[in-house]
Each structure stands twice: as C-alpha cells, then as structure tokens.
Amino acid sequence: MSVKSGSKPLKSRDTVNRRFSIAPMMEWTTSEFRVLARCLSKDTLLYTEMVTTGALLQGKDPERFLRYEECEHPIALQLGGADAKALAKCAKMAEQYGYDEVNLNAGCPSDRVQNNMIGAILMAHVDTVKDAMKAMQDATSLPVTIKHRIGLDDQQDYAVVRDFVGDVASTGVTTFIVHARNAILQGLSPKENREIPPLKYHYVHQLKQDFPDLEIILNGGIKTLEETQAQLTKLDGVMVGREAYNNPWLLAEVDSRLFGHQNPVSNRFEALENYLPYVESQLNKGARLSHITRHLLGMFVGLPGGKQFRRHLSENGHHAHATIDVLIDAIEGVKQQLSKTKG
Template identity: 60%
Template sequence: MSKIDLLNTSENSAESPAVTGLGPSRRFCVAPMMDWTTSHYRYLARLLSRNTLLYTEMVTTGALIHGDTERFLRHEEAEYPLALQLGGSDAKELAHCAALAEKFGFDEVNLNVGCPSDRVQNNMIGACLMGHPKKVAEGVQAMIEATDLPVTVKHRIGIDGRESWDDLCKFVETVAEAGCKTFIVHARIAILDGLSPKENREIPPLKYDWVYRLKQKYPHLEIIINGGIKTFDECHEHLRHTDGVMLGREAYHNPWLLAGVDPEFFGESAPVQTRHEALRAMFPFIESELARGVYLGHMTRHLLGLFHGQPGGRQFRRHISENAHKPGASLEVLEAALAKVREPEPATIAEA
C-alpha cells in the first residue's frame, strides 16, 4: 500500500485560520502516548479514520542508536500517515534519528518538549527543554538538515519558573528561527518539581487562549492545540483559532470517536460503519502478529474501549481481560467477546 497523500487543502481547512501545507494534514491528530499509541492501537485507529494523523510513542534517541532500532521503528504501511516522536536533546543524535525516520518511511519527525517525568528530565528530555530554547533550536536545525521530512515540536505553554507569556514567545521564536514551522502546543504548563506525569495532565489549568494568541501573533506558523479535548464540538471551536487539534486520552479510551473524524472534518465517508466491522477488519493483522509470536493480550488491551458505552460493552471487556492472557489465546477469544455485544444495523455514525 502506498502512503496516503494528505496535504492540507482549502476545502479540508476551511475553518482553520491558516493553511500551511507542511506535509501530512494535522487538522485532526492523535497524540503520542507512552504504552498506548503502539502499532496495535494505531492499526485500529487507521481502520476507523483514513485521515487522522497518528503519532508513535516517544522513542528516545539512545534507544534507537544503542538498542534494537528495527523493533522500535517497526510499523505497518497501513498506519500512514504516521509521525515518529523522538525524545532527546543532543543535536547529532537527533539528526541521526531524524534520518532513520525518513529511512523507515515515516511522514514526520516530532521532538518531545512536553513530557514531565523525572526519568526523562534526568536525561535532558521532554518538558525540561523548555528552559533551554537554544538547545531545542540546535536540535531542530540539525534534524532539518538531516531529513526532508517535516520536523515539528510538541511542547507545553511553560514550566515552573518559566511560565510567562514572554517566556513562551521567546521559546517559539527561538525554535522557529531554527526552521521549525509547526508547533503542537499542550495548553498547560508542566510543573517539574512536585507533580507526577499523571498530575501534570490534570492539575495545571488549561489556557487555550494562550494557544490562540500564539496563532494570532505568529500567523505564518502552524499551531496545533492539545490538552483536555474530548468532543467534536470542542474541536470545531478550537479550529476557529488554530490550524489543528490533537486528542489524547479520549481517542484511546473511546476509539470509536475516530470513526466520525473523516465525515466531520474531511468531508469523506467513514471507512467502517460498525464496531463489529472495525474489529473484524483487524483479524488478519492480529493473526499475522500471533504468528510472529506476539501474545494476544498485548494487542487486545488496546481494543477494550471499542464498545465504550454500548450495551454489552462491559461483558466484552471482561471476557477479553479474563481470557486474552491465557497460553495459546487466539481469535476465538475475540469471537466470543463479540458475541456479547449485539451488532447493530448499519447507520450513520454519530460521535460516541
């Protein structure tokens, strides 16, 4: 399968303040999430939406350079359009990994400047880099010189000690001068001293207006908004002020939401009409992964939310949770789980 050409068009971006045409469309994206946006989740997501831009989990430059590169970068062509998110700060290492991203067929390479965990801080990765905009700029410039792929940055609106509007503008301006034209902005600060990563996703207040102001101040840049977005109505409101939206936890826990993306934001028909159809479309991929030695439970944990809020959904989840981990578990587990949720007549997809 060839890559899907999803450059921004005037029709698809009618509600956005600007159209930049920087590689794949970022009008609607699913955020990179550790342990969640694996290839198995992404395969399901792509069955539900042809146009949503998907991101890998963050992969550190050290893991790619010193670890099993093939394993970390393995993905299916069916996942395109797909962006690789890198964690790192050394310009030479980032350049090397950006070149690997192009070699392995990714559509974009993204630098993580938003993760607040202690472990990555100790290695100068993630949100702590907002305190070092020149270092980020050096890394971005090296990546741009090493690849023809779009190089983007995902960051917070600030960190403790550097949480003013002026600090945010200085960061964006410094990195933009290095050649970055796309900024994915999580509309919260990250508190690096005292809050866990989970708390950093919930406690600092969302300041969507700051992201809107960035777009107003830098109209030539592509600004994508992220953080706490759950509904299509919210997405449309954000798209009045920014170039794209990125959803995280909602798109994972309630993946059927993605089945409405193509009609709602791209003017295209949905790829599937029912949850049953979507899951059955995964069966050949799951069979191939089982043949490769992947345990069923490693794949099905990403499917548990597919029948979120549906009659029988709890029984569906319970059956998978109780049986997918057993030795020799196969597609029979999913067949039995599907039998617990009634298959509806095909109908127009509504947002779940």
C-alpha cells in the first residue's frame, strides 16, 4: 500500500457517492483506522480527522496531516478554519494530494477551537462561511462540502438551519452534512454535545424538502444499517460516527446492502488477514504496534474471545518493540475461543 500524493482525484459531486460515510473524528479516523475500514467496505466514503489551516500552512510537516494510503479512496479532507484565503490554499493542497473532496468543519463545539473561529461557532458568522466557501470553490475543482449543526445553544427554530443552508448554498455549495443536534458552545463537553442536545431528524428531512436540489446528508445517532436504510428513503446519505469505530464489523455489509455491490470479506478473520500487510509495513517504517492496534479493539465486540482479544493487545501491544506476532496471537486466541464455543 503506497502513500497517495498528487494523483487524479474524483472531480464532481456526481462521482463522489455519499450514500454512506464515516464521520471525521479527532484521534480516531486516522489512516490506521481508515485502512481497516477499507478492508471491510470499498464503497464507504472516508473522512480524515479535522486538520486546521494552521497545521497545513504554518506547521513544519504538513505532509504528516495529508498523507494517506492508496486504498483509502474515496477519501475527503476535512478542514478547520475561518480565513478564506487560508482555506483556499488548503483546498488547493487537498487537490494536489489527490483527495476526492474537501469539507469545512462548522459543527465542532470544542472550547479549544471556538477561540480560533473553528467549528460550530461559524454558524453564527454566515458571511465568514460564505466567503470561505466561495474562496475554496474558486481554488479547487474538487467538490467543496460543509458539515454543520442545526443550531447553536438555545436556538430551537427550524428557520435557523434553513436560513444557514440557504445562505451558504448561494455560493454554489450543493452538499450539506447536517449533525441533527444543536451545538451548546458553553457548559457541555464535546462528548456531551454528541449526547445531550436532542436529535431532530425531522429538521434534516425538512431541509431536503425545502432544498430538493441540494444533497442533504444526515449525521448523529445512527447505529445500524437498518436505521441507515430508513433514513435513505428521505435523504441522500447517512454519516455514521462512533458506532462505526467502536463496532467496525458494522461496515462489512455496507457494500451489499447500501450500494448493491459484493462485500469484500465474509468474516472478521479475513478482514484482519487483509489488514496484516499494512500493519507490517507500518511497523517497518517505525510505527508502534499499539498506535495501530488501538483501532482494532472493537473488531470482536460481543463475540466469545472479544474481551481476551482486547486484553491481549492492551497488555502486550504497548511495548516499544512489540511485533506483529502480538496481533497474530490475539487473533488466534479468538479463533480458539470460538472453536471451543462451537464444540
């Protein structure tokens, strides 16, 4: 698996299928997890963690945030920032690195990013968002999309998100990924912001009715493919977050059930067997095993041997010189446990 850099990306909204995607999640949707996801689903659209414009334009090693594996396509780069010129430069970088889409984060409620006008706070500054989206579209031929909330703090009226989408759409943006909760900017942690504000799926459904020509993607609270299929009767796509990370086997039927394609693997062991060459290549480059295997801990959730799998990796994988044998032994342990259960 080679690092993707500068290849030809997909070019239009029509060629980026957003029917099902995995949400950008800080410290979770790293390349290590995205490669695992790709072993389970070839059709799912993958998003990077949010990368700030400062990290790309002022950091010493921007490539650290931009590199990814060939197999990760289709893949979108999510940007955090507010300055139109900086975002335009980063959008151009996304195209140069061969990404298939560039997305603006207007939904993160973290205190750390608010002070830099990053994330959900942007919903209170629609003109800033419009300037940014115009500049990004002018800078790249990639699809430029936005991920946002339905409102801020105590804003309860549907008109808030309706007007925001209408204003931003006037710039030419056609894809809106809507987390169907308010963002509470003061008093709730990011985790609480994913759980406490009530979900209002009907607001997102209404957006699709009011803007039938726009691509409206739902994010927030979806945990099963059955729920996904139900939402797809009303919307253009569904974005799943933590459930896909905590239980990655969820992805194994996405291709057949949502895209009408053959699933790439038939069981968890086959998926991990396909993942092992990537693990070995990363270890050969100096990566620590625990930095990779932390993304695998949910692979056997709910199955006999699943707890032992997690324990073995946690207890043996953190050593600086841990080898791929630790992972292989953990997998073999699950096989043995399952064999005993069947017997």
